[in-house]
Amino acid sequence: MITVENLTKTYGQYRAVDDVSFVCRPGQVTGFLGPNGAGKSTTMRIIAGLTPADSGSATIGGVRYHDIPNPGTQVGVLLDASAQHAGRTGREILAIGAQTMGLSSSRVDEMLELVALTPSESKRRLRDYSLGMRQRLGIAHALLGDPKILILDEPANGLDPAGIHWMRSLLRTYADRGGTVLLSSHLLHEVQIIADELIVIGQGRIVAEGSKDELLAGAGTLVKAVDEQRLAAVLSGAGIAATPAANGGLQADADPAAVGRVVAGTDVVLTELRPADGAGLEEMFLQLTSDTQRENTTIQGASA
Known part of the structure; x- marks a missing residue:
């Protein structure tokens, strides 16, 4: 030991x-x-x-x-x-x-x-x-x-x-x-x-x-939509906290079934909905060490 x-x-x-x-x-x-x-x-x-x-x-x-x-x-x-x-x-x-x-x-x-x-x-x-x-x-x-x-x-x-x-x-x-x-x-x-x-x-x-x-159990749900701003607003309105995920989409602090029920009655079109622990370690690592990362993981638009 x-x-x-x-x-x-x-x-x-x-x-x-x-x-x-x-x-x-x-x-x-x-x-x-x-x-x-x-x-x-x-x-x-x-x-x-x-x-x-x-x-x-x-x-x-x-x-x-x-x-x-x-x-x-x-x-x-x-x-x-x-x-x-x-x-x-x-x-x-x-x-x-x-x-x-x-x-x-x-x-x-x-x-x-x-x-x-x-x-x-x-x-x-x-x-x-x-x-x-x-x-x-x-x-x-x-x-x-x-x-x-x-x-x-x-x-x-x-x-x-x-x-x-x-x-x-x-x-x-x-x-x-x-x-x-x-x-x-x-x-x-x-x-x-x-x-x-x-x-x-x-x-x-x-x-x-x-x-x-x-x-990784607290990784929640990875959810992506055609209009992610609209998705974020819907989740927020239902009291579900969500943050941008490292590889796109949102990481919601709820299980997939709860997220699906909230979105089902809206005009939000989902493209992905799954437990976040499939990529959980990377997501958790980037979130926990965000203050110490040398690189900015958000790609800014570049002019031609």
């Missing part, structure tokens, strides 16, 4: 992590979400003992990372797939890790097979690996010591669709066997499929936390 309590980290005048607390439990994949610069990587580095916190604590199984005997056999960490000696081969990198942890050399072959790196690929130097191959090697290194806990920052970065599907299955199986996974990713669709718990961070603070089902 990973336990973070009142964690704070400041760089000069910038507070990267601001009084953050959460728990990641065995048997679950916890999705750690937030815009760039929100504090995800800093938090994960503190948990892994790579960055000191100004205050608060981060423990793994009740102790700090630095206090874990032979930590690679208890917690696997992948924060940067390129953070290995570029002149070493993939096999050499895993062999050094196995030797450091006191593992049999046969474990290297097991991990290479698990992540689908061929014998010829394992003999290539890291500098000649594609990003996807580096990710696979990084996952192999994280799993090398058969740890109970995984901390992964953007592990799907550089993987093709087949690779992403493979990684999803791997992590789901790992959690189902009792492992604890803390997963940071910008691939919201993948997180929505695999995660059990969600933590959303913005400007260094937790803005939402809970089970995926609980957080």
Whole structure:
């Protein structure tokens, strides 16, 4: 189990992590979400003992990372797939890790097979690996010591669709066997499929936390119409709150049946009506982090 309590980290005048607390439990994949610069990587580095916190604590199984005997056999960490000696081969990198942890050399072959790196690929130097191959090697290194806990920052970065599907299955199986996974990713669709718990961070603070089902249950209804201004007025008149959805239409704070009944007696022509949780994680993410987004998600009309 990973336990973070009142964690704070400041760089000069910038507070990267601001009084953050959460728990990641065995048997679950916890999705750690937030815009760039929100504090995800800093938090994960503190948990892994790579960055000191100004205050608060981060423990793994009740102790700090630095206090874990032979930590690679208890917690696997992948924060940067390129953070290995570029002149070493993939096999050499895993062999050094196995030797450091006191593992049999046969474990290297097991991990290479698990992540689908061929014998010829394992003999290539890291500098000649594609990003996807580096990710696979990084996952192999994280799993090398058969740890109970995984901390992964953007592990799907550089993987093709087949690779992403493979990684999803791997992590789901790992959690189902009792492992604890803390997963940071910008691939919201993948997180929505695999995660059990969600933590959303913005400007260094937790803005939402809970089970995926609980957080997405409040997504309401996605409704679109030919005349969305008229639709908004009808919903407002019926006391149903509605806000613009990220990909068009309105997100109404009511179930689809209630929205349908309100609209049925009007001249509003609907083009879509469904529970919003089909795209719920993206909708929720954009709403919760709207104050911290660099990009304006509304496209303005441009002159020719």
